[in-house]
Amino acid sequence: MLKDLLTGFIKRHALSYTAGILILFGCASIAMRIPGMLGGITDALVSQFLSRQEILRRVLLVMSLALIVFSLKFVWRWFLIGNSRAVEVYLRGALFRHLQTLPLGFYSEHKTGDLVAHAINDVQAIRMAFGPGFIQSLDGITTGILSVFFMSRLINPRLAILAVLPVPFAILLMFILAPMIRQRFRNVQEAYAAIADRIQESISGIRIIKSFAQEKDEVKRFIGLSGERVSAQIRLTKISALLTPGIQICFGFSFLLFIIYGSRLIQAGQISVGDFIAFNLYLLALMAPVTTVGRIIDLIQKGNASYSRLEDLFNISDNRLHRIKQDAFQLLGAIEFRHVSFRYPGAVGPTLEDISFKIKSGETFGIAGATGSGKTTIANLILRLYDPDSGEILIDGENIQDIPVDVLRESIGYVPQDNFLFSTTIKNNIEFFSQSYKMEEIEEAARLSEIYDNIISFPDGFDTLVGERGVTLSGGQKQRVSIARALIKDPAILILDDSLSAVDSKTEQDILKNIRRLLEKRSGILISHRLSTIEKADHIILLDRGRIIEQGSHRDLIRNKGTYTFLWEVQSGNGGNKHE
8 A cells, every 4th residue: 555655646746756857867967077078177287288268168168067067956856855855744644544544453552652653753764765865876876877988988998997896895785784774773663662652651641650659760761761762773873884984995995996007097198187087076976976875775774664664554454444335324323233242352251242232213222331341342333443243233224334434423423431632722622623613503512511601711711722631621521521522513323431420410410401302313322330320211221241131211120129220229329219
C-alpha cells in the first residue's frame, strides 16, 4: 500500500519532477563547461596569445555561466526539494487517515510512542531519502558522467581512467556499511519510540506519579531511556562517519597519482598547464558527489528502514471495512444478538459466551453486571470495534457485517466510560468540531444532559477551554458534556456506558427523564452497575462472567428473588421489598 501511495504521488507530480530533472541535467551540462574554459584562460595567460580584451570577455562569459548555473540550480531545487516537502505532508496525512481505520485491537497491541515515531521520524526519514537523497544521487551521477566525458574529450583519456579508479572502492565501502547503517537506524527509531511512549505515559499518569511520590524514579527511568537513545545514535554515527573519510582517502590517492603522472605529461608536452588545472577542477567536481555518497547512503538506508516500518503499518488493515454491501442504509435501531461469543486477543477466557437477546426499535434496554462481566464488550460489538468470534449480530434484521461501518457508527450515539474530552472548548466538544450544528441545537443538547446551567455559569460560557482530557471540569461535568455530544447527533441508537456514575442521584434522574423522552422513537442501551439507572428500562439483562444469568423487566427480576434482587436491596437499602 505504501508503494502505491508513493507511486500515486509521483504520478500526480510528474510534470514538476520532469521539469526539475531536465533543468538539473541542463544545469550540470553548463557547469561542466566552466573548468575547460578556465583551463583555456590559464593557457592564454601563460602563452599570452590572446589580448587582454579577449581574456576579459572569456572571464565575463565564465561569470555569466556561473550565474546561470546558480539560477538553474535554484529552480530545480525549487521543484525537487519542494516535492520532497510535499511528500512529507502527503505521507503523514495518509498515515493519520490509515490510523483512523484500524481496529481498536491494534491500539491495544501498539504503543503510542511507537506510533508517534512512525508519524514524525519515519515520515521525515522517507522525505529525506525522497528529497536530498534522490536529488544528490541524481546530481552526483550526472556530474560524474559529465566530468569523465569532458576529461576524456578535452584533456586525456588515460587521466580520465585515473580519475575513476577510486569509484569501485567507494562503492565497495558503501555495500559493506549500508546494511549496518540501516539496522542501527532502526535501533535509533525504536529508542526514540520508547522515549516518546514514556513521556506520554508519565504526563497522562502525572497525578498517580505525584500521589505515590515516584517523581525521582520516573526521572531516573527516563534518563535511562535517553541514555539508550544516545548510545544507539552514537553507534549509528560511528558507522555513518566512516563513509565520507573512506571515500576521501580513495580520492586522495587518486590526486597523488594525478600530480605525479600529470606533471610528467606536462613535461612531455602531452598536456598544457591549463589542461592540468582543468583536470583538477573536473576531478574535484567528480569527487564532490562521490564524497557525499556517505550522506546519500546514510539518507537512503535510513529511508529504507523507515519505509519498512511504515510499510508494515500500512499493511495492517481492518478487513471488516471491505466486507460490506454498497446499498444505502437508514437504521431504525432494532438489535438482536444470536448466540454471540467473544474473547479479547490474548485473554485467558471468553469475555462473552453464548449471548442472545433482542432489542426492539424504540425500546430501552438495560445491561447490569459486575466489573469485567462483559457489559462494555456488548457496546464494543454493536459499534463494531470488534467482531464476535461466533454467532451473529443483527440490526434491523441485517447482519451487522453487511452494514457499512461509517453508516453504522453515524447512527449510534455512544457515551463511553472514560468520557474523553478534547483539549478545546466545550462547544467544540459537544459538536465534535462539526460546523453543521446551530448554536440552538448545541444549547438544547446541553439542556437535555443537564450541563447547560453549569456552562453558562463559566465566564466564557460555551467557549470555555476544558484543558487536556477535560481536566478543568469535574467528573460529572465531563460525563454530561459527553452525553450532550451523543445526543446532538440525534442517533437511531443511543448507548450510555456507565455514563452517570459521577453525577448525583437527582441529576441522574433528571437526565434519565430527558433521555426517556428522546428514546420514545429510538433504541436506547443503558449500561450501569447502578441499578437505579436502568430501573425503568423495558428489558434488563444481568451479566456474570460473560453470561446472561437473569433477564426481564425490573419488576419481574425483583419478583424472581435472585442475584438482581439481592443487588437491588443492597444498593437501595432493602428497597426491593416494595416491589414484591
